[in-house]
Amino acid sequence: MNEDELREGLRSEMAGTTPPPPLSTTAALGAARRTHFRRRALWAFLGSVAVVLAVTGFAAVATPDGHLYQPAGQGPLASPDTKEPWPTGPDGQPQEDRTARAGSRYEQGSHLLSEAVSVIPSGFTTPEDPSSQSAEERTLRTHQAQFEDKVGGVDVWSYSSSVAVAQNKGTGRVIVEVYAAGNQLPTEPCDLAQKFWGMRGECQVETVGTARVGVVARPSGDDRLDQWSAYRHPDGVVVFVAQGVRLDESRPALTKLPFSVPQLASLAVDERFHLK
Structure with a gap:
């Protein structure tokens, strides 16, 4: 194959290939919105985690992107893994958590x-409150x-x-x-x-x-x-x-x-x- 035949073969191959579509502004904006939505979802997750932490006293939790969220305040005073149990309740057993229920x-x-x-x-x-409602x-x-x-x-x-x-x-x-x-x-x-x-x-x-x-x-x-x-x-x-x-x-x-x-x-x- 000489040089002219090589050039002609390349032209034929390129002519048969579908060119990529032009850059779509709509598609670009859609991708940006999806990225923004994912970020907002992550922050919403962190907000709900903060509420759970306040109620349960958990010290830390992993976010969807693998980061560790940890509150700035004091963590739980005791846990099942610590040697110091919760105070003893009226039944003679340690309480489930820091709140006395009897x-x-x-x-x-x-x-x-x-x-x-x-x-x-x-x-x-x-x-x-209505008498039918629980304490919670x-x-x-x-x-x-x-x-x-x-x-x-x-x-x-x-x-x-x-x-x-x-x-x-x-x-x-x-x-x-x-x-x-x-x-x-x-x-x-x-x-x-x-x-x-x-x-x-x-x-x-x-x-x-x-x-x-x-x-x-x-x-x-x-x-x-x-x-x-x-x-x-x-x-x-x-x-x-x-x-x-x-x-x-x-x-x-x-x-x-x-x-x-x-x-x-x-x-x-x-x-x-x-x-x-």
Whole structure:
């Protein structure tokens, strides 16, 4: 085969080959959207993982792309693999997790709820959940007793209660949380107040008798609650009392808060919440 015959053969071969389609703008945009969707799906997965981590206390989980997501906060206090078991329940066996579901600790949480309901001022009502609902389904009146830590060989517990507070068509809430003596929370009133739920805001010190109470009346960058007070008793017990105009997104908000700032400060030192 001479050079001319070779060129002619190549021309014939190329003529019989289907050329590639021109670059499609629509196809390119489609590919870009698919990539964007995959990225959004990954971030949505991470968001749901964060919720699961908050509820279950899992320390880390693998994402679809193989990365490891780990919360910045403290991990679970104990696990089936650790030598330190959860506190013993009333049946003589270690609890399943940090929450007490029976026994004296559970009753303390229930007692705190009753006391929280009792301080709601006149002009407001405190609706109750249907009796058919389980404790996990209730949102109007809730309470919990939770193991926090072991300090110096002593179990440190916290107790929390949430009460829905209604007036006219609006529904807000009042929350009381108590941390037993031995907790590692700050002593200075405003430093203590800034530890509640990790929320920040403008803090002022209110004097109730001889007690100094930290009160945040204007939160910054967080609308979960509107005001809260914090007090450490001389024996180390810490009390937080908080209020918000809104219970959840499904109900209209209150037009005014149940307590004034001085009243909120007084509740923090109220002996009814001084659990021992």
